[in-house]
Amino acid sequence: MKWQNALKDYQLYLKIERGLSENSIENYSRDVKKLMVYLESHNIDEAPTTITTEIIQGFIYSISKSVNARSQSRIISGLRSFFSYLVFEDYMTSNPLELIESPKIGRKLPDTLSENEINDIINAIDLSKPEGERNRAILETLYGCGLRVSELINLKISDLFFNEGFIRVTGKGDKQRFVPIIDVTQKYINIYRNEIRNHLNIQAGFEDTLFLNRRGKQLTRAMIFTIIKQLAEKIGLKKNISPHTFRHSFATHLLENKADLRSIQLMLGHESITTTEIYVHLDKSHLTNVVEEFHPRRQSLKK
Structure with a gap:
């Protein structure tokens, strides 16, 4: 089996079987391509199905000189997924990364903004x-x-259900969820739609897209990043923020105001509750407050 064929089949598997987005597929593919470049530069003529643990160890050692532990861990995870696919399809009998350990890394907590910082940016x-x-x-x-x-x-x-107080969101793997939308957010969306969007020359194919550029087409991810970076610079904010920072702040502020993790998980569209649990680490006082308020032993002292 040739590398290009194996990678193409793997990409199809990620798209069809796992329902991953184009961005996620590209990230997984990039890890495999890094290994392919390493093999070529070291004149290692091995097919995907004959790669050994020793070759993988050599590759990891070579990238450790130029990437940090977190990036190494991600690359190892991506390769482990690729070779697991080959095992699953019976091209191999064992995964060469089975005994490869990822470097120890601390759990990186997401950056967040305070309510005042969000207000200042807006x-x-x-x-x-x-x-x-x-x-x-x-x-x-x-x-x-x-x-x-x-x-x-x-x-x-067509995803806006303001009368019911929800929006329909299409997340990773084209999975849909309904997220509550508060009155103030509805207000500003309606102002934009009535005063700005309705006066644009909307291009064919984007009639139903909510947020458009001045040419009447869908905004890009890069444009959203640029908008936020420019506003952060304008107010002199030193934090390195991105669109995801607003998502992290949403979850953190809900937790601080005593929302439960399960509800936050559903609104964020996290498949696993363990992904949502990272927000507990941002505000450990929340756990103390829960025990203080709800543990029966604490209640008995108040009687």
Whole structure:
């Protein structure tokens, strides 16, 4: 089996069987391509099905000189998935990464913004410009609904159920969920739609797309990043923030205000509760408050 054929089959598996997005498929593919480059540069003529643990160890040693432990761990995870696929399809009998351990890394907590910082960023938007109302609606939606940037740019007008107080979000693997949307977020979306969007020359194919650029087409992920970076610079914010920071802040602030993890998990679209649990580490006082308020032994002292 040739590398290109194996990679193509693997990409198809990730798309069809696992339902991953194009971005996720590209990330997994990039890890395999790094190994392919290493093999070629070291004149190692091995097919995917004959790769040994020793070859993988040599590859990991070579990349350890240029990438940090977190990146190494991600690459190892990606390769482990690739070779697990080959084993699953009976091209191999064992995974060469089975005994390979990922480097020990600390759990990285996501950056968050305070409520005041979020207000400062939104208040810095120049509403005298046509894109100002759009940008305010974008940030209010990111923070108000905890969306991923890909979910935001793909949001449709037909996904808005304001009378019921929800929006329909299409997340990873095309899985849909309904997320509550508060009145203030609805207000700014409606202002944008009525005062800005309705006056655009909307291009064919984007009639149902909510957030559009001035040419009437869907916004890109890069554009959302740029909007946020420019606003952060405008207010002199030193934190390195991105669209995902608003999603993290959404979850953290809900937790701080005593929302339960299960509800946050459903709103964020996390498949596993363990992914949501990282927010507990941001505010350990929440756990103390839960025990103080709800443990029966604590209650007995108040009687």
